[in-house]
Amino acid sequence: MLESDCPTCPETPPETAAGTSAYLIDPGILAMWKDCADSRRKNANLSSTDPHEPITVNLGIPFPLENWREQAPEAMFLTALAPSNAEFSIYVAHNRNIFSFYDDLAGIDNDTIRYFVAGWYSDPGNDVVRTGPRSFTGKTTQAEVLKMLGWSLTEGAVPQQIERSIYSGSVFSLAWERTGAAPHEDPLEEIRQNKRLNVAVGNNTVDAFSTLLASQLSGYQDAGRTAALLHALQYNLLHVLDEPSGEAMLDKKVRDAWFSSRPGGYRWELAARRAEGGSADGKELELTGPEEDFLFRLNTDQNAYEREAAELLQLQWDLHAAWWKKGHIRHIFPNQTGYRSEDFDGLLDGADPASLLSRVRRQLEKVDALAQKLPPAAPRWKRGRRGTGGFFTGH
Secondary structure, three states, X not given: OEEEXXXXXXXXXXXXXXXXXXXXXXXXXXXXXXHOOOHHHHOOOOOOOOOOOOEEEEEEEEOOHHHOOOOOOOOOOOOOOOOOXXXXXXXXXXXXXXXXXXXXXXXXXXXXXXXXXXXXXXXXHHOOOOOOOOOOOOOOOHHHHHHHHOOXXXXXXXXXXXXXXXXXXXXXXXXXXXXXXOOOOOHHHHHHHXXXXXXXXXXXXXXXXXXXXXXXXXXXXXXXXXXXXHHHHHOOOXXXXXXOOHHHHHHHHXXXXXXXXXOOOOOOOOOOOOOOOOOXXXXXXXXXXXXXXXXXXXXXXXXXXXXXXXXXXXXXHHHHHHHHHHHHHHHHXXXXXXXXXXXXXXOOOOOOOOOHHHHHHHHHHHHHHHHOOOOOOOXXXXXXXXXXXXXXXXX
């Protein structure tokens, strides 16, 4: 049994600790461990005891299945992203003994192997299938929870209250020969070496195109300078390359183009009313149980509103694009084979419930209904001209 969130401690054997993975923890996790009954978590091996320094521990302890039981089910903190690590769940070097394990197949030289892996939430109260205002989804019925998670019951299953979810995967018929032939070399490596596959990946089309041409210029004199000139041309910065720090300015422009911004949304808080002509005393407002439930529901409704409004924006963009393409093809390519404006008629058919136009109408109704759950001062979605765009306004 692999306990993914169990840290190493002074009692952990060195050979067991060698298979664990480092994990950055915060004071909240330390507080949970200090309050739990498990001695391993109370005495975890910390990289530092200085509260001003980053603190890491090594996680992932295997236990014999016969005597295992949950040691600290309420101390849940693991996520697929870890502490802002987008590759945590997919890169084995980061998650060994957490989301992956190594089997050395000791004592097995020739056999056919199969694996079955299962996992679950240690605390049933925090399972994503639970209902209630404090649950993961915030939904009150099981049907609403399943819909939000994108899950469905198997055909013929009888609907009932679901208390826990279990996740499993399996692989069968793995041929294993310890002294067998080594795997074949990756055929993509040969393609990469002989340059017959002309593909480049970049943060945007400018970077990808420049990288592709730069790879094809590798045998030419001043290839690096030529690639820099090409980059500068596409960013309209040729005039700055000969200036002092010109290359640094180009590099900054390239890196700036890798990122964009998007609205982070809104979050509601309850604050004490300020006295007329005065100011708040700065003390944190203590909320009652009903007030906490109200605030949770309000923020859940706000999140749902913003999520559906973003979906509406995308649908409206797709609808406008389909309308534009239909007109563009009809007037620019009226007689060319392969271009037919009629191909877009189905997307714009308001009588078809599955058409893009009908989906936009339904999404508008959904956004309008969610808006009714928010206070009058909440940021609102405003329909744009001709229903093709919109924006948020707030106070």
